[in-house]
Amino acid sequence: MKVLVSEAIAEKGVETLLQAGATVDVKPNLTRQELLDAIGDYDALIVRSNTDVNEELYQKAIRLKVVGRAGNGVDNIDMEGATKRGIIVVNTPESNVVSAAELTIGLLLATCRNIPQLQKRLKEKVWDRAGLKGIELQGKTVGIVGLGRIGSLVATRLKSFGMNIIGYDPYISDTRFKHLGVEKKEKLEDLMKACDILTVHTPKTEETYGIIGKSQFKAAKKGLVVINCARAGIVNEDALVEALQNKTVARVGIDVPEGEPRAISPLLDFDNVVVTPHAGADTKEAQDNVGITIAQEVISALRGEMVPNAVNLPTLHTQDLEAVKAYLKLGETLGKLYYQLEKEAVEKVEILYRGEVAALETSVISLAILKGLFEPILKERVNYVNANVIAKSRGVGVTESKESAIDNYLTLITVKVVSKNKEFTISGTVFGKGELRIVEINGYEFDVNPSPYMLIAENIDKPGVIGQMGTLLGVGKVNIATMQLGRKIADQRAMMVLTIDSPVSKETLEFVGGIEGIIRAHYVKI
Numbered sequence: 001m002k003v004l005v006s007e008a009i010a011e012k013g014v015e016t017l018l019q020a021g022a023t024v025d026v027k028p029n030l031t032r033q034e035l036l037d038a039i040g041d042y043d044a045l046i047v048r049s050n051t052d053v054n055e056e057l058y059q060k061a062i063r064l065k066v067v068g069r070a071g072n073g074v075d076n077i078d079m080e081g082a083t084k085r086g087i088i089v090v091n092t093p094e095s096n097v098v099s100a101a102e103l104t105i106g107l108l109l110a111t112c113r114n115i116p117q118l119q120k121r122l123k124e125k126v127w128d129r130a131g132l133k134g135i136e137l138q139g140k141t142v143g144i145v146g147l148g149r150i151g152s153l154v155a156t157r158l159k160s161f162g163m164n165i166i167g168y169d170p171y172i173s174d175t176r177f178k179h180l181g182v183e184k185k186e187k188l189e190d191l192m193k194a195c196d197i198l199t200v201h202t203p204k205t206e207e208t209y210g211i212i213g214k215s216q217f218k219a220a221k222k223g224l225v226v227i228n229c230a231r232a233g234i235v236n237e238d239a240l241v242e243a244l245q246n247k248t249v250a251r252v253g254i255d256v257p258e259g260e261p262r263a264i265s266p267l268l269d270f271d272n273v274v275v276t277p278h279a280g281a282d283t284k285e286a287q288d289n290v291g292i293t294i295a296q297e298v299i300s301a302l303r304g305e306m307v308p309n310a311v312n313l314p315t316l317h318t319q320d321l322e323a324v325k326a327y328l329k330l331g332e333t334l335g336k337l338y339y340q341l342e343k344e345a346v347e348k349v350e351i352l353y354r355g356e357v358a359a360l361e362t363s364v365i366s367l368a369i370l371k372g373l374f375e376p377i378l379k380e381r382v383n384y385v386n387a388n389v390i391a392k393s394r395g396v397g398v399t400e401s402k403e404s405a406i407d408n409y410l411t412l413i414t415v416k417v418v419s420k421n422k423e424f425t426i427s428g429t430v431f432g433k434g435e436l437r438i439v440e441i442n443g444y445e446f447d448v449n450p451s452p453y454m455l456i457a458e459n460i461d462k463p464g465v466i467g468q469m470g471t472l473l474g475v476g477k478v479n480i481a482t483m484q485l486g487r488k489i490a491d492q493r494a495m496m497v498l499t500i501d502s503p504v505s506k507e508t509l510e511f512v513g514g515i516e517g518i519i520r521a522h523y524v525k526i
């Protein structure tokens with residue numbers, strides 16, 4: 001596991017990577033060209049907000065499996081390019097939110113009380129407060145755009161200042177607004193008209209880029225205070241400069257000027273603008289949190305495990321991940337059997353979740369099934385990230401259904417693989433502390449604990465077949481660990497599933513296949 005850390009992360013994060021056995025190169029001062037020249041050697045890249053992870057980089061990154069964003073915003077990462085290549089993008093969305101919220105409050109106080117300007121005079125040995133009168137927060141109305149993790153932390157903190165809090169976030173429920181004690185504004189314009197202070201906390205998306213621009217400032221009260229501790233461009237910088245010039249905006253606190261990491265913003269020329277160089281997450285606590293979390297996630301992803309904060313995968317919280325872990329293994333096992341038993345191209349995969357599993361986040365289990373399905377036949381890397389993309393590109397339709405009630409089992413997954421001429425079914429369950437069982441293949445019933453090597457054979461249900469199978473495997477020096485027989489008595493057919501201690505040679509498989517009464521025999525690897 002070779003990991004390149006292209007922007008500084010906490011030492012604790014690097015230690016976590018090393019302890020897990022990774023080779024780590026921390027190279028925060030590479031030029032873009034040096035990064036492009038080096039990236040081909042690495043399995044994982046850890047970045048913060050200043051490395052553009054884009055097509056140009058992916059084309060050189062022939063070994064890259066994971067991009068770790070040590071932080072929250074992933075606007076510097078081309079997600080589509082990563083997903084189609086099966087590169088997992090992980091971030092640490094929770095690890096620095098308190099620090100970002102606290103800097104928001106810091107910038108607000110700094111700009112409302114002119115703290116940096118007053119300090120500057122004093123450090124120049126001038127005792128003079130003239131022209132730098134501040135404003136109080138108490139009684140003022142703050143408008144929060146984006147009431148997610150950081151926006152809501154800001155709201156609860158500003159309440160203690162005695163402020164009136166209003167918010168605009170069309171994607172947050174009324175109940176959540178109520179719970180936070182924030183008055184909901186249905187229209188951004190209404191929020192702009194009502195607030196004395198505006199603070200933005202949305203991600204940077206096509207929809208939010210420039211969401212605060214000329215027309216929003218036109219609607220605003222004169223003397224507005226503007227804080228942006230989210231991303232450059234959410235508040236359009238040209239419009240902000242104009243609003244500062246025409247005095248619509250009286251004070252600005254900004255952590256994310258356009259053009260970072262270069263210190264060339266026109267905002268720097270205004271005395272009533274307080275600026276920090278994207279320092280929202282720069283606290284000891286946040287960086288330790290971020291560093292350790294990203295290191296753990298990158299390692300898990302490199303080991304092929306499901307990761308809670310994978311950005312290009314369904315969202316899974318740590319406790320949900322624990323609940324689905326055994327099912328991921330089961331799903332992958334069920335998926336892996338199809339192409340080892342059948343040769344017909346898949347047209348459709350129908351997945352049925354019944355019983356306890358139906359209540360879980362099954363979309364990730366479906367990904368595990370597809371991963372297992374395609375892995376044995378494809379040279380390209382198949383993982384949770386690109387399994388769906390691969391299914392689509394091969395014209396394989398995937399459906400998922402759920403039933404809460406079930407007979408005989410507490411929990412059951414059935415995968416039906418439909419090809420042009422046949423339907424193949426396989427079912428499995430999980431019991432106890434993650435014990436997996438295959439309980440059905442094509443209507444034959446079993447209770448098989450899957451093992452790395454198996455032999456699966458369909459035969460005429462008549463005396464002597466099993467005996468010969470045992471003898472020939474013995475001759476081939478293959479030790480049988482367990483054997484199960486599923487029968488269709490009316491059809492005089494049976495299916496044997498043997499778990500064995502070692503691989504089966506081609507020759508032995510041929511002998512076994514030649515036993516009178518054996519219809520087909522397959523060596524299967526899990």
Ligand SMILES: NC(=O)c1ccc[n+]([C@@H]2O[C@H](COP(=O)([O-])OP(=O)(O)OC[C@H]3O[C@@H](n4cnc5c(N)ncnc54)[C@H](O)[C@@H]3O)[C@@H](O)[C@H]2O)c1
Pocket residue numbers: 072073074093096097100145146147148149150151168169170171172201202203204207208211229230231255256278279280281282
């Ligand atoms: N300055 C820093 O160092 C720093 C640190 C951490 C995060 N951030 C940035 O802070 C921002 C917020 O982070 P978060 O963790 O709270 O994100 P979040 O995803 O928890 O919350 C974002 C909120 O914005 C809302 N939203 C999305 N589109 C919207 C729109 N068009 N109008 C109104 N609301 C909209 C979403 O519904 C969501 O509630 C992000 O841009 C993130 O990158 C900055």
Ligand SMILES: O=C(O)CC[C@@H](O)C(=O)O
Pocket residue numbers: 048049070071072073074096278280281282
């Ligand atoms: O310090 C950083 O890496 C950026 C922090 C922040 O903007 C984030 O998105 O997490």
